[in-house]
Amino acid sequence: MRNGSEAAVEVTRRLAAYVVEARDEDIPGHVTHEAKRALLNWLGCAIGGSRHETVERALAAFAQFSGPAQASVLGRGERLDLLHAALLNGISSHVLDFDDTHHPTLIHPSGPVMAAALALCEREHGSGQAFLHAVILGIETSCRIGRAVFPSHYDAGWHITGTAGVFGAAAACGRLLGLNVQQMTWALGIAATQAAGLREMFGTMCKSLHPGRAAQNGLGAAFLARSGFTSSERALEASRGFAHVLASECDLSLVLDQLGERFELLSNTYKPFACGLVIHPVIDGCLRLRAQHDLKGPEIEAIHLSINPLVLELTGNKAPQRGLEGKFSVYHSAAVAVLHGAAGEAQYSDDVIRDPEVIALRQKVEVQSLAHIGNTAARVSIRLNDGRVLTEEVTRTIGSLEQPMSDTQLEEKTRALANGPLTPGATDRLIALCWSADLLEDSAILAQSSVPAP
Amino acid sequence: MRNGSEAAVEVTRRLAAYVVEARDEDIPGHVTHEAKRALLNWLGCAIGGSRHETVERALAAFAQFSGPAQASVLGRGERLDLLHAALLNGISSHVLDFDDTHHPTLIHPSGPVMAAALALCEREHGSGQAFLHAVILGIETSCRIGRAVFPSHYDAGWHITGTAGVFGAAAACGRLLGLNVQQMTWALGIAATQAAGLREMFGTMCKSLHPGRAAQNGLGAAFLARSGFTSSERALEASRGFAHVLASECDLSLVLDQLGERFELLSNTYKPFACGLVIHPVIDGCLRLRAQHDLKGPEIEAIHLSINPLVLELTGNKAPQRGLEGKFSVYHSAAVAVLHGAAGEAQYSDDVIRDPEVIALRQKVEVQSLAHIGNTAARVSIRLNDGRVLTEEVTRTIGSLEQPMSDTQLEEKTRALANGPLTPGATDRLIALCWSADLLEDSAILAQSSVPAP
Numbered sequence: 001m002r003n004g005s006e007a008a009v010e011v012t013r014r015l016a017a018y019v020v021e022a023r024d025e026d027i028p029g030h031v032t033h034e035a036k037r038a039l040l041n042w043l044g045c046a047i048g049g050s051r052h053e054t055v056e057r058a059l060a061a062f063a064q065f066s067g068p069a070q071a072s073v074l075g076r077g078e079r080l081d082l083l084h085a086a087l088l089n090g091i092s093s094h095v096l097d098f099d100d101t102h103h104p105t106l107i108h109p110s111g112p113v114m115a116a117a118l119a120l121c122e123r124e125h126g127s128g129q130a131f132l133h134a135v136i137l138g139i140e141t142s143c144r145i146g147r148a149v150f151p152s153h154y155d156a157g158w159h160i161t162g163t164a165g166v167f168g169a170a171a172a173c174g175r176l177l178g179l180n181v182q183q184m185t186w187a188l189g190i191a192a193t194q195a196a197g198l199r200e201m202f203g204t205m206c207k208s209l210h211p212g213r214a215a216q217n218g219l220g221a222a223f224l225a226r227s228g229f230t231s232s233e234r235a236l237e238a239s240r241g242f243a244h245v246l247a248s249e250c251d252l253s254l255v256l257d258q259l260g261e262r263f264e265l266l267s268n269t270y271k272p273f274a275c276g277l278v279i280h281p282v283i284d285g286c287l288r289l290r291a292q293h294d295l296k297g298p299e300i301e302a303i304h305l306s307i308n309p310l311v312l313e314l315t316g317n318k319a320p321q322r323g324l325e326g327k328f329s330v331y332h333s334a335a336v337a338v339l340h341g342a343a344g345e346a347q348y349s350d351d352v353i354r355d356p357e358v359i360a361l362r363q364k365v366e367v368q369s370l371a372h373i374g375n376t377a378a379r380v381s382i383r384l385n386d387g388r389v390l391t392e393e394v395t396r397t398i399g400s401l402e403q404p405m406s407d408t409q410l411e412e413k414t415r416a417l418a419n420g421p422l423t424p425g426a427t428d429r430l431i432a433l434c435w436s437a438d439l440l441e442d443s444a445i446l447a448q449s450s451v452p453a454p
Numbered sequence: 455m456r457n458g459s460e461a462a463v464e465v466t467r468r469l470a471a472y473v474v475e476a477r478d479e480d481i482p483g484h485v486t487h488e489a490k491r492a493l494l495n496w497l498g499c500a501i502g503g504s505r506h507e508t509v510e511r512a513l514a515a516f517a518q519f520s521g522p523a524q525a526s527v528l529g530r531g532e533r534l535d536l537l538h539a540a541l542l543n544g545i546s547s548h549v550l551d552f553d554d555t556h557h558p559t560l561i562h563p564s565g566p567v568m569a570a571a572l573a574l575c576e577r578e579h580g581s582g583q584a585f586l587h588a589v590i591l592g593i594e595t596s597c598r599i600g601r602a603v604f605p606s607h608y609d610a611g612w613h614i615t616g617t618a619g620v621f622g623a624a625a626a627c628g629r630l631l632g633l634n635v636q637q638m639t640w641a642l643g644i645a646a647t648q649a650a651g652l653r654e655m656f657g658t659m660c661k662s663l664h665p666g667r668a669a670q671n672g673l674g675a676a677f678l679a680r681s682g683f684t685s686s687e688r689a690l691e692a693s694r695g696f697a698h699v700l701a702s703e704c705d706l707s708l709v710l711d712q713l714g715e716r717f718e719l720l721s722n723t724y725k726p727f728a729c730g731l732v733i734h735p736v737i738d739g740c741l742r743l744r745a746q747h748d749l750k751g752p753e754i755e756a757i758h759l760s761i762n763p764l765v766l767e768l769t770g771n772k773a774p775q776r777g778l779e780g781k782f783s784v785y786h787s788a789a790v791a792v793l794h795g796a797a798g799e800a801q802y803s804d805d806v807i808r809d810p811e812v813i814a815l816r817q818k819v820e821v822q823s824l825a826h827i828g829n830t831a832a833r834v835s836i837r838l839n840d841g842r843v844l845t846e847e848v849t850r851t852i853g854s855l856e857q858p859m860s861d862t863q864l865e866e867k868t869r870a871l872a873n874g875p876l877t878p879g880a881t882d883r884l885i886a887l888c889w890s891a892d893l894l895e896d897s898a899i900l901a902q903s904s905v906p907a908p
Binding site for chain 1: 507508511512514515516518519520521522524535536537538610611612613616643644646647648649650651652653654655658659660663664667674677678680681682683684685686688689692693694695696698699
């Protein structure tokens, strides 16, 4: 332990007090703007993922148990009770592996927090500013708790998006419900004791279940706490609390460090490609080489990748059989980037996974892990049949913290995802709503505008 | 690791295959009888706990989200959807800390499994035999997984009733839903990735939330799996699976050892006293001394307890403020046993906790932890004002595996718990139903008979 429990006094309560007491006017404008970017990106992912079979199967299992029609399943027609809507939207927003990533912790922060808060606002009709600020505080909560236990928690096998996400959902919803400090402390405790999700599930439908359950359980934790349901008041810092039980090393001072001054949302990143983030530098390099040299598949003898060791650890699947597995295959991703000049949802369909031309090229991908290569970097060398070797060095991949997607690029990404479930006109209106979200009198319109017209 | 993952081949799938394929006629009669005892005890606890403020607050939070009226909240009038009924009955059955205990693992096995299976059967109308056998297989599943990770998992801070319980609920419900082996393997995986619950929550309402959520999430896992929702197929044994992530040492061979031949349910015990099991030998000793010597409070100078070290670790609260905390206080328990000659629900009310006479006597309790004293043993010495010292040595406390409660004692315990929410006549009818549960054409009558007449 870098920081024993004796030094970590009242971490849970002090975090709870901040979430309850933070004033709207103290949240900087550029942080609010980043929340709009996150909202735009997240809505695109949720709408774009809404027809995925993972969502269909979850609905098939749970619709029969839903309570009153309180909130929308984004991108679809169904209306479910708040808890089930939060679950389903948490699932759909992660199912494409296209949602945002908090760079220091690998948390996908928006899923749990926004799925819970948006469902709640659809029923409670809070203002757009209240919604955005609750989301900012929720993301702050998830990411700070994540920082306190990263990397040992993640290395041990926990899917940190689920385990840290439930706290953020509880915090955002607790804020929207107007919990007092005592209740918010309980809400964080109730969240802590439901923190779950194993990395072993990567490549299966359960990966998306994690942010869904985090949203649902965090929302439920806020309602339980409001009803006076008690928990430990030292859920984060106690010797048998979240940090010490779920991580071999932790630094709880990071939960409170510069609280209200430094915002974790400013370390948030958005993916240009529909796959595991660690593969992005490779795709970026492949796309650049393809564009520069007008590459065709048959002329390629081998693709050699020099990458950070984490890439193979997370995405070392050489022979993916299904679309979901392809998202965790650096081999497949390099092949489609070269062949298709793209790595969007289409490149991770089952059909493309089984395309003989793609299979042939991904078998020509060789990988070398090098510890000195950073996780936004890669070196791609393509050897052609004529003996030429083309090399591209990527130091800051597009979508990284140093090279963020622009607002316009985020709009384009959202448009590509939402068109289909929504009409192009409806998508444009939704995009406009996101940029003016802080001015909305009733934030329910965000969810209402994310479903197809009846 | 006592048993590396290389030796643990297909543990999850083989356990799933057993749960799917076990034949009714291969389950021995005495195991079925033990399931009836567990059912009787569990129904009593759930009905007896049904008016607890923990249950009231959970209902206040969640009733607004319930779906169709599919299943009963035991001991009460409300009917909720299956998932919420499982949650509430899992909570109420544990809230008095009076439910059963699987001796080798400290799991309270019936809560998650029965709450889930009973709710399902109330809607699906399975036979009594199908219900009992599903419960047996569910408890087998929880307890075997618990054995594989005990004690390191428990020592690390996990509330094993929640973490292992979700598997049992998934297995029992999966059996009732007729899952095939592939689906059952997924159900166990979906359970694994929701395993949660921290011992830090002991003494708060969240302790009871754990079996409730385990029931709800296990039931949900079975429905998800039936809908084709995929998970890892190596959720137990994979290097990032349940056992290795949530325990520093594990022996996965215990999951499959003598499967179908040895039944964990036969290591189940039932509490005569309404508090932490580890305190029972102390209470037993105090009750014996009181009965032998007709003790009165004022004549007592000191109560000296020699106990297993685990007792203080779990129940060392010297000055409990509320009833729930009293259940984790060996000091309070010894005092009420001597003063009241009992340690039932009444002795753990807030009023008794604050009774000056009780407070005075519990301040006279001295404790000595001795490693050589077993966890069903204790030595109680009472020093009187007149100088006499009365000593009782307890080696096998009532309710232990070696000295189990008789069927009649279980009936009496259930009667005391259920009378109130139910009429005495209704309680007697319910007790009779439990003893003939394997003959019931429609097991729904068990739940229907556990609620007050309208």
